[in-house]
Amino acid sequence: xxxxxxxxxxxxxxxxxxxxxxxxxxxxxxxxxxxxxxxxxxxxxxxxxxxxxxxxxxxxxxxxxxxxxxxxxxxxxxxxxxxxxxxxxxxxxxxxxxxxxxxxxxxxxxxxxxxxxxxxxxxxxxxxxxxxxxxxxxxxxxxxxxxxxxxxxxxxxxxxxxxxxxxxxxxxxxxxxxxxxxxxxxxxxxxxxxxxxxxxxxxxxxxxxxxxxxxxxxxxxxxxxxxxxxxxxxxxxxxxxxxxxxxxxxxxxxxxxxxxxxxxxxxxxxxxxxxxxxxxxxxxxxxxxxxxxxxxxxxxxxxxxxxxxxxxxxxxxxxxxxxxxxxxxxxxxxxxxxxxxxxxxxxxxxxxxxxxxxxxxxxxxxxx
Amino acid sequence: xxxxxxxxxxxxxxxxxxxxxxxxxxxxxxxxxxxxxxxxxxxxxxxxxxxxxxxxxxxxxxxxxxxxxxxxxxxxxxxxxxxxxxxxxxxxxxxxxxxxxxxxxxxxxxxxxxxxxxxxxxxxxxxxxxxxxxxxxxxxxxxxxxxxxxxxxxxxxxxxxxxxxxxxxxxxxxxxxxxxxxxxxxxxxxxxxxxxxxxxxxxxxxxxxxxxxxxxxxxxxxxxxxxxxxxxxxxxxxxxxxxxxx
Ligand SMILES: Nc1ncnc2c1ncn2[C@@H]1O[C@H](COP(=O)(O)OP(=O)(O)OP(=O)(O)O)[C@@H](O)[C@H]1O
Ligand SMILES: [Mg+2]
Numbered sequence: 001x002x003x004x005x006x007x008x009x010x011x012x013x014x015x016x017x018x019x020x021x022x023x024x025x026x027x028x029x030x031x032x033x034x035x036x037x038x039x040x041x042x043x044x045x046x047x048x049x050x051x052x053x054x055x056x057x058x059x060x061x062x063x064x065x066x067x068x069x070x071x072x073x074x075x076x077x078x079x080x081x082x083x084x085x086x087x088x089x090x091x092x093x094x095x096x097x098x099x100x101x102x103x104x105x106x107x108x109x110x111x112x113x114x115x116x117x118x119x120x121x122x123x124x125x126x127x128x129x130x131x132x133x134x135x136x137x138x139x140x141x142x143x144x145x146x147x148x149x150x151x152x153x154x155x156x157x158x159x160x161x162x163x164x165x166x167x168x169x170x171x172x173x174x175x176x177x178x179x180x181x182x183x184x185x186x187x188x189x190x191x192x193x194x195x196x197x198x199x200x201x202x203x204x205x206x207x208x209x210x211x212x213x214x215x216x217x218x219x220x221x222x223x224x225x226x227x228x229x230x231x232x233x234x235x236x237x238x239x240x241x242x243x244x245x246x247x248x249x250x251x252x253x254x255x256x257x258x259x260x261x262x263x264x265x266x267x268x269x270x271x272x273x274x275x276x277x278x279x280x281x282x283x284x285x286x287x288x289x290x291x292x293x294x295x296x297x298x299x300x301x302x303x304x305x306x307x308x309x310x311x312x313x314x315x316x317x318x319x320x321x322x323x324x325x326x327x328x329x330x331x332x333x334x335x336x337x338x339x340x341x342x343x344x345x346x347x348x349x350x351x352x353x354x355x356x357x358x359x360x361x362x363x364x365x366x367x368x
Numbered sequence: 369x370x371x372x373x374x375x376x377x378x379x380x381x382x383x384x385x386x387x388x389x390x391x392x393x394x395x396x397x398x399x400x401x402x403x404x405x406x407x408x409x410x411x412x413x414x415x416x417x418x419x420x421x422x423x424x425x426x427x428x429x430x431x432x433x434x435x436x437x438x439x440x441x442x443x444x445x446x447x448x449x450x451x452x453x454x455x456x457x458x459x460x461x462x463x464x465x466x467x468x469x470x471x472x473x474x475x476x477x478x479x480x481x482x483x484x485x486x487x488x489x490x491x492x493x494x495x496x497x498x499x500x501x502x503x504x505x506x507x508x509x510x511x512x513x514x515x516x517x518x519x520x521x522x523x524x525x526x527x528x529x530x531x532x533x534x535x536x537x538x539x540x541x542x543x544x545x546x547x548x549x550x551x552x553x554x555x556x557x558x559x560x561x562x563x564x565x566x567x568x569x570x571x572x573x574x575x576x577x578x579x580x581x582x583x584x585x586x587x588x589x590x591x592x593x594x595x596x597x598x599x600x601x602x603x604x605x606x607x608x609x610x611x612x613x614x
Contacts, residue, residue: 202453209449212472
């Protein structure tokens with residue numbers, strides 16, 4: 001145990017003495033928060049929407065058919081009650097709900113105007129925005145067709161409600177994304193580099209010749225980065241609360257617990273890389289290409305996964321950042337508790353165990 | 369005499385290439401054993417098998433009485449090692465390095481304190497002990513590296529070209545440290561390219577292309593080859609080498 005503490009202390013000295021490492025470690029989150037502040041627009045296909053039809057008349061049915069025919073939407077025929085919509089959002093299956101009030105068709109016929117309501121899950125603001133725009137266009141089209149042989153024009157109004165994130169703050173979306181990205185980068189790159197550096201310098205040999213257990217070498221490499229990463233999580237959250245005005249709705253404790261799990265995933269990936277790589281440059285390159293890219297592409301943070309070809313959607317399931325991103329979004333923005341995200345947590349746990357096993361097995365006790 | 373290292377036909381292959389070929393020798397307790405050979409002869413490879421860093425391809429060996437295949441953990445408790453690459457942390461200070469290596473060898477804080485004070489005094493590093501190791505001249509780094517390798521009083525210390533690139537005066541001082549260690553009962557297994565250093569050893573072996581071609585005291589070897597210096601002994605053997613120097 002004392003040996004272990006000695007080692008951890010030494011790791012901290014390395015980190016704290018290296019300006020470059022420090023800069024990456026703590027500059028990165030700040031820079032990323034700023035960079036990703038610029039929201040990106042997305043195109044959407046086949047987003048699931050649900051209809052709450054209190055009217056059940058010809059007009060509501062016709063609009064429903066129009067929506068269904070569009071390539072943008074996949075209509076769920078489930079007729080949920082108004083209050084069940086929010087539950088649907090929380091499950092994450094449904095992105096948009098269309099509510100036809102009881103007298104929708106009748107109003108249109110008698111008063112020449114009627115109002116339908118669109119409720120969007122705005123925890124992903126880009127997606128919500130795009131979806132509501134598409135939907136309004138469909139309704140407008142329908143209205144135009146309807147008015148072709150009408151003396152008095154009929155008007156269908158669309159009232160849009162954004163749930164969870166009424167101001168469509170992009171930050172809601174990118175803060176969890178930045179967290180996933182920063183943790184992945186810092187943990188994978190830093191651990192792999194710090195282990196490979198010892199190989200390069202020759203100190204790894206000295207460590208392996210000492211009675212200090214190789215598995216402890218790994219653990220003592222992991223612990224400082226785990227701690228520093230949790231500090232990173234804290235600083236991103238502080239930035240988000242005090243600079244971006246974005247509160248954490250759910251349990252902060254749960255958020256840290258899930259982050260710890262994700263950090264362990266990343267640390268084991270870093271370890272896996274360090275087993276293969278012989279130089280720090282290689283370690284850095286593999287970390288960049290092998291981790292950063294999939295994380296950016298497949299976490300759902302920059303590009304909606306719903307839009308991707310099926311193959312890529314399957315691939316995305318193997319990317320740990322995707323699950324972590326969903327989890328953080330659910331806790332931070334939707335304020336959900338563990339009972340709502342246990343499935344994602346379990347998947348992330350599974351992936352973590354897998355990588356941890358593989359990398360521990362691959363870490364050679366002897367060098368040859 | 370008690371043998372603390374025994375090898376029997378110890379061999380290491382890398383694919384088709386035999387780096388260390390059937391080497392058999394013994395090292396006795398308390399002696400300074402010189403392990404000589406040209407570049408690429410296989411010295412480092414042999415040393416890595418003995419320290420548990422690398423698994424032999426065939427043959428057998430014991431170090432401090434423990435088997436190199438099955439008992440590496442126990443071997444590690446009994447040896448010190450200074451690798452061919454300089455291997456202290458340059459971004460840590462002299463004291464931090466001593467504390468770290470003492471720590472992972474499980475020395476108590478008190479023992480570390482005592483030993484480091486003594487060591488720093490002995491090396492004349494008292495005024496530099498808070499300096500980063502990276503800022504020290506090479507000779508001092510090597511001396512420090514050796515002192516750290518024997519900090520935990522190992523039975524055997526393995527030194528892989530400990531004086532490479534160091535000036536003659538510093539090399540003399542380095543050997544004074546080695547003698548001081550042997551007087552405390554440490555057995556020294558050392559590789560070197562300097563023939564004057566070979567003369568300091570109790571016994572030496574000379575490796576050529578992976579095999580041991582000669583093994584005896586410097587005196588006997590010179591007599592056997594009918595020459596006046598170790599240089600000439602080495603030259604006679606090494607010119608048969610086929611492996612190009614790397
Ligand atoms: N991991 C390896 N894979 C393949 N070949 C290797 C490996 N390690 C060493 N060799 C080869 O084995 C031979 C012996 O190498 P070794 O490092 O043991 O020589 P050495 O006697 O220590 O030389 P030097 O004086 O240059 O340090 C060399 O030709 C080297 O290229
Ligand atoms: Mg060598």
